Amino acid sequence: MSLSAQYLWVIPALPLVAAAIGALTPRSGRSLVAGAAIVALALSFFISCAALSTALANPAAHLTHNFTWFELGNDTVRLGWLLDPLTAFMCTMVTFVGTLIFIFSLGYMHEDENFKQFFCFLSLFAAAMLGLLVANSLLLLFICWELVGLASYLLIGFWFHKPSAAAAAKKAFITTRIGDLGFLLGLLWLYDSAGSLLLYDNGNGVLEATALGALGSAATVCGLSVASAIGLLLFCGAVGKSGQFPLHVWLPDAMEGPTPVSALIHAATMVAAGVFLMARVYPLLTPDALQVIAIIGAITALLGATIAVAQYDLKRILAFSTVSQLGYMMLAIGVGAPSAAIFHLLTHAFFKALLFLGAGSVIHAAHHEQDIRQLGGLSVKMKLTFATFAIGTMALVGVPLFFSGFWSKEAILHAAHATAGSHFPFYAALVGVVLTAFYNTRLIAETFFGHGRSHAAEHAHENSAVMTTPLVILAFFAIALGFLGTPVYPWLQARLSGETAVHGHSLLDGVGLLVLSSGLVALGIGAGFALYGRTLRLRTKATAPDPLAIAAPRTHAFLGDRLKFDELYAATFGVVNTFLATASDWFDRSVWGGIVHFLALLGEFSGTVNREADEQGLNAGFDATSEKLRASGQAYSRAQTGDAHGYLRFLAVGFVVLALVAILGGGA
């Protein structure tokens, strides 16, 4: 089955139609809207499979279909669709994971009064996300990028009656928009330099040799080459969307949205869009830009994992782990391994969606309790959820050989180790491995083992099949997907790089790194078990302090406050912003307002003086003309049957007086 790039728009269009159906259906049409959403996305999945098979037939090709959006004299703004392995893999993943999450939502959101709206927004999101993936124009990509941001805003704030959710939605939107501003400026600069925003256009696209050569030879600005500057501006967009340091602050707050939203948007798909963007424009990125990307990625990987250690909210722990894993992906881009980044993106999408849906299953069962101090002992009560959640965790931690995360993380470590640039990202990634193993062990121990520490945890029970089936399917892929890209047979990386041949090597070649990372995983799990697993029996109450908090109270509190980033931003940007706003407001009312009042007084004063002058002097000269005016005015008023209206007369008189002034003035 093959698919022409010309028809690629169908993939995003199907969910868009579902969203339109959702918007036009009354509130009562719950099953219609949900059904349309699921069917549309499932159909998109099948078309994506066709696209994938087309792309894999010739992985080096970039099939495109371009068209003009609008023209501006010499400027033509063109958009287009693009089909290559990167697009195809991503579409397949998004539609597949998306469909499962939609199905899960049937159960999770069943009692919500805005169920219909939820599916409408989800479909809107899916349409925008898929549009972003099939875009062959950075502008179209940006357009869809903004629309996914909008969908994310709507869905984070879905329960806007909670002030925290409304605030989180706004924070997410504004924070990511800071990054988007960089993206937009990079886009303008690129358009100005390359004259096009099409990625591939038979040799004239910005990612093709001609444009890249021209950019490479362009002048430097402030010590940066133009290409580096553009690359870094585009990266700003990725920093915002993918929760990279220093704009990571919105992502944990985004967990205020319903859990399926966290799974789909804030774990599996949208937040990975930044990584996708960087992989997409990878040919544009200069060594300077890559260096920055690698370091930001490494900092983020470390930061996320560190903060996750001291969080109590089940979803926030997972959110920080997402931040951390996105850091790994970005790091992989930075060290020159975009295919490893996408491999990790794909495996992460499955196991993180699994973890979030697992968390959703727990939260649903425990009556919306998501504080791990209140949970515990769920492994017995929710066996299926526990088993799948454990698989997801092991994939995330990177338990050797059988779990997808192990292989994709190994690919990243391998690339970071082999890079010619700084080795800081490599060491940061290694530390991140230990921390990841540690906080996940804590998460599993606290949630599923020991005593149920609250009424909700004690009375939890397994959810219905509509919710557990997606877990099982995702768990299968959390294991299986890793085998697409093992060092022995890195099929996925080869296809993403446009190669038809797969050059694997024996596991023994990089065995040192394999052993090292496995050892670090063991270390992290061991430490986590020592600190949390062994003390579980003793802690039967939710009020029992966290063992780490006992061991290092101040560090723990600082981590718990997420390294005070929010406070820092509030104290700096927040204060400056408030100051500017208040100052401008004051200035406008008092200073400008004052000047205007003063001028008005001055006007009144001179008006009095002028009137006197008029009466004594000029007026006499006007009298004759005024007579004529009065005559015409009267004729005018007679034309109306009703009362001649004062205002209209005023208008006519004013009109003529002006003409007179002009004649006198012009003649002078």
Next chain:
Amino acid sequence: MSVRLSAHFSVLTPSDFLRRCAANPSDVFVAAAMNALPFTIYVSFAGALLALAAGTRSHFAARWIALVTALTSFALTLLAASSFVPSPGLQTIIDLPWIAELGIRYHLAADGISLTLLVLTGLAATVGVLFSWNIEHRVGEFFALYLILISGVFGVFLSADAFTMFVFYEIAIVPKYFLIANWGSPATREHAAMKLVLYSFAGSALVLAGLLWANAVAIAHGSVSSFSLNDLAAAATHFSRGEQIGLFALVFTGFAVLAGMFPFHTWAPTGHVAAPTAASMLLAGVVMKLGAYGCLRVAMPLFPVGLAFWQPTIAALAIIGIFYAGFIALVQDDFKFVIGYSSVSHMGFVLLGLAAANSTAVAGAVLQMFSHGVIAGLLFAVVGRMVYERTHTRQLADLRQLPLHRLLPFAALTFVLAGLASMGMPGFSGFPAELTILIGVWKTSPAWAFFAGGGILVAAAFTLRAIQVSFFGSTQLSPVAASASEPTHAGSPLHYEPITLAEKVGTALLLAATVYIGLKPDVLLDWITPALQSPLMQAALKGGSL
């Protein structure tokens, strides 16, 4: 004088019109459609008189007269648009001597830029009537003034003679005073109306002084007295650099006052807030565009040397305006002030596009004029008509106590969509407009584009705040009941008059316009771009590079 005036208003008789059409038998329809454009002015004026006459007896009749009048002129603009053949330069429709001694001519013409704004005016006029349907106080006079304003606006956009344009400009300004002073919010209307008129007249005075000076200088340089834009531009090529700089400053500033350019913007928020809904819609929707149009049509092509000199200043003021007004909008307690300042901020983009002075940026600026006209209309419709006239408060602190999204779901949805459009979300007209402006501005100065880009962020911040606080601040259906002595049974103690059909139709028209242009900006750009290729415009735009 009066004889001459009346003669000119009767010159284009229907038979005359038909004769002119017949002169081009090959393309009668096209000619007819273009030649019918001046009737937008006359029809509006006639409608005003009819509404005034009818208003004393029947409010119903006055409303319908106003609606039919506005619809007729809207239809005339659409008719012209449907058959419009874009070409560089103004296509003359009528050109008659008016004040022969001074070379003042009643010269009406149109190009793609004027057509864009004519369509906007027709749309805004129609929708404004729909949102004034509930006016009960001196209905006839209200609609008479309203339609006179519209007729003046049509006249400005059609004028190819600077003096004719100035006269229409004045005709548009005067009714604003009465609309605000008589039908505005009682607390501030007199102050606001006075402030607005003083500002406007100060601006007009500058424009008039500039035009007369230009005319005098042209005569001094040996030209025949004329106010035709073409003649003035030709004469101005002989002006000294100093004269060009001085004249540009006068004329541009004069018009820019009405465009809400910082620091001459303070009339706009107070005026918008005090005005009745339809007047706010027109004020932000089309009257502010008059100023920008004057800058583009008169100041820039006539004095290109002056433009080149003042470019950085205008850009700086535009950028300051974008941020300054945006920041102020962020902390307003009055819902309407938020929108008022947002208008100033958005007009900053228009002025920045003009300052960049290249075809792309200016095309974007014209697109933004259209876009902002539609979006500001929507925002004021929601705030002024749908919300204020039902809740009788515009204080955000009060509104956040009300579960408005439940009480007025249609208003909430409209405001969310208009807000998204206002913050430049793709899919709405603001996005291609701001994008085009930024692409163009980048060509002139990347630094300007960098700064201006930040303004988009501020717009997102104040718009989101307004959306959340106003409509989604509370979900409690009975906030008042909690404090009231007697909790009301069965759902909401608050009940608002449902959104009327007129409001829904008006909203639908504006939303359709912003979405349509958002998806297909080429509809307007295909008119605007050729207009910028005229020699007159190119004289101004070739100075685009700094």
